[in-house]
Amino acid sequence: MVLNYIWIGLILLAVLMGIIQAIFYGNPEIFNDILQSTFASAKTGFEISIGLTGVLALWMGIMKIGEKGGVVAKMSKVVTPFFSRLFPDVPKGHASFGSMFMNLAATMLGIDNAATPMGLKAMKELQEINPDKEKASNPMIMFMVLVTSGLTLVPVSIMVYRAQMGAANPADVFLPILLATFFAAIAGIISVGIAQKIRLWDPVILGTLGGMAVLVGLVIWAAMAMPQEVFSRWSTIVAAVLLLGVICWFVIQAMVAKVNVYDAFIEGAKEGFTTAVGIIPYLIAILVAVGMFRASGAMDLLVGGLGWCFAAVGMNTDFVPALPTALMRPLSGGGARGLMIDAMAQYGADSFVGRLVSIVQGSTDTTFYILAVYFGSINVKETRYAVVCGLIADFFGIIAAIALAYIFFH
Numbered sequence: 001m002v003l004n005y006i007w008i009g010l011i012l013l014a015v016l017m018g019i020i021q022a023i024f025y026g027n028p029e030i031f032n033d034i035l036q037s038t039f040a041s042a043k044t045g046f047e048i049s050i051g052l053t054g055v056l057a058l059w060m061g062i063m064k065i066g067e068k069g070g071v072v073a074k075m076s077k078v079v080t081p082f083f084s085r086l087f088p089d090v091p092k093g094h095a096s097f098g099s100m101f102m103n104l105a106a107t108m109l110g111i112d113n114a115a116t117p118m119g120l121k122a123m124k125e126l127q128e129i130n131p132d133k134e135k136a137s138n139p140m141i142m143f144m145v146l147v148t149s150g151l152t153l154v155p156v157s158i159m160v161y162r163a164q165m166g167a168a169n170p171a172d173v174f175l176p177i178l179l180a181t182f183f184a185a186i187a188g189i190i191s192v193g194i195a196q197k198i199r200l201w202d203p204v205i206l207g208t209l210g211g212m213a214v215l216v217g218l219v220i221w222a223a224m225a226m227p228q229e230v231f232s233r234w235s236t237i238v239a240a241v242l243l244l245g246v247i248c249w250f251v252i253q254a255m256v257a258k259v260n261v262y263d264a265f266i267e268g269a270k271e272g273f274t275t276a277v278g279i280i281p282y283l284i285a286i287l288v289a290v291g292m293f294r295a296s297g298a299m300d301l302l303v304g305g306l307g308w309c310f311a312a313v314g315m316n317t318d319f320v321p322a323l324p325t326a327l328m329r330p331l332s333g334g335g336a337r338g339l340m341i342d343a344m345a346q347y348g349a350d351s352f353v354g355r356l357v358s359i360v361q362g363s364t365d366t367t368f369y370i371l372a373v374y375f376g377s378i379n380v381k382e383t384r385y386a387v388v389c390g391l392i393a394d395f396f397g398i399i400a401a402i403a404l405a406y407i408f409f410h
Contacts, residue, residue, distance in 0.1 A: 012288050064264045141385065165349040330368055
């Protein structure tokens with residue numbers, strides 16, 4: 001329901017802004033811009049879905065091999081102590097635990113192409129135990145908020161963009177991004193935990209989160225101890241080796257279990273193809289609304305208004321040029337990436353704004369895109385408070401990004 005209201009709101013605001021610009025600013029061409037944005041966004045949504053088809057077929061085929069070989073079940077047992085407390089409505093040792101773990105691990109390593117298929121697999125498995133097939137269950141919401149927080153240990157793609165834009169030290173934003181996305185994840189867990197009355201002070205939950213904090217600390221230590229170019233190269237290599245290792249593990253275990261690996265892969269790939277086709281309407285819907293909102297000038301008006309408010313209360317406004325990226329981040333990953341690159345081109349990759357937009361881009365994930373794709377893949381229409389909790393994680397991630405940018409670079 002919340003997603004429905006937001007979708008309607010974006011479209012109505014876009015039309016209203018078009019009317020205002022046409023009447024008061026003598027710019028009737030704005031309606032053509034808005035109309036063209038709908039066609040362009042619909043095309044983009046379809047192209048993204050088609051691009052996902054191959055990736056989904058590949059990774060869901062590999063996940064099917066792991067499932068039939070018993071690897072996913074073993075992973076489920078390993079993470080059960082923590083996940084059974086964070087997802088109390090899911091039976092202990094359920095297959096979804098393994099898929100969720102694989103998704104989160106891939107996200108932390110910055111392997112987005114592998115994370116999405118594994119996440120969609122987890123949603124399908126959670127849907128099997130969902131008593132109301134059209135309404136998001138508690139475990140789905142917790143999982144969605146963890147995904148939207150985008151906890152990433154190594155933001156390789158952002159460092160690559162910074163290098164392409166001429167940054168002297170492309171990895172100088174690594175530590176702030178790591179801290180910002182960690183804060184976003186913690187805020188998301190707490191917000192959902194409060195809504196679902198989960199005992200977040202449970203020793204297992206606290207111990208696991210503490211272990212994650214230690215892991216974050218070790219990654220920070222490694223980044224500080226070696227040259228940035230070396231760290232970036234090795235982090236990419238480690239992520240690739242781990243991923244290939246998982247694939248080999250799945251295949252070897254399936255062979256040991258006397259599973260027909262090829263047939264298992266084909267079965268999973270067919271599921272991936274069906275899933276990719278099913279998310280097209282949901283993806284196009286959200287991208288069209290976002291495209292209209294941007295084309296109408298509503299985003300520029302919102303940023304300008306916020307800048308005026310911050311200046312009126314005496315706040316430092318050096319961060320305002322980064323707000324378009326921050327506001328776009330929950331709506332469109334591609335849009336936010338484009339705004340990040342534009343800001344670096346305008347202000348310089350090593351400027352305060354250039355570094356801040358990079359941190360913002362890595363601080364959280366694309367909430368509305370993820371909700372549309374993940375819930376759309378299983379035809380869940382009522383997302384309950386998933387959007388609210390996802391935006392809470394986004395808010396704290398972005399606030400942390402701004403604060404850390406001032407601490408590190410201002």
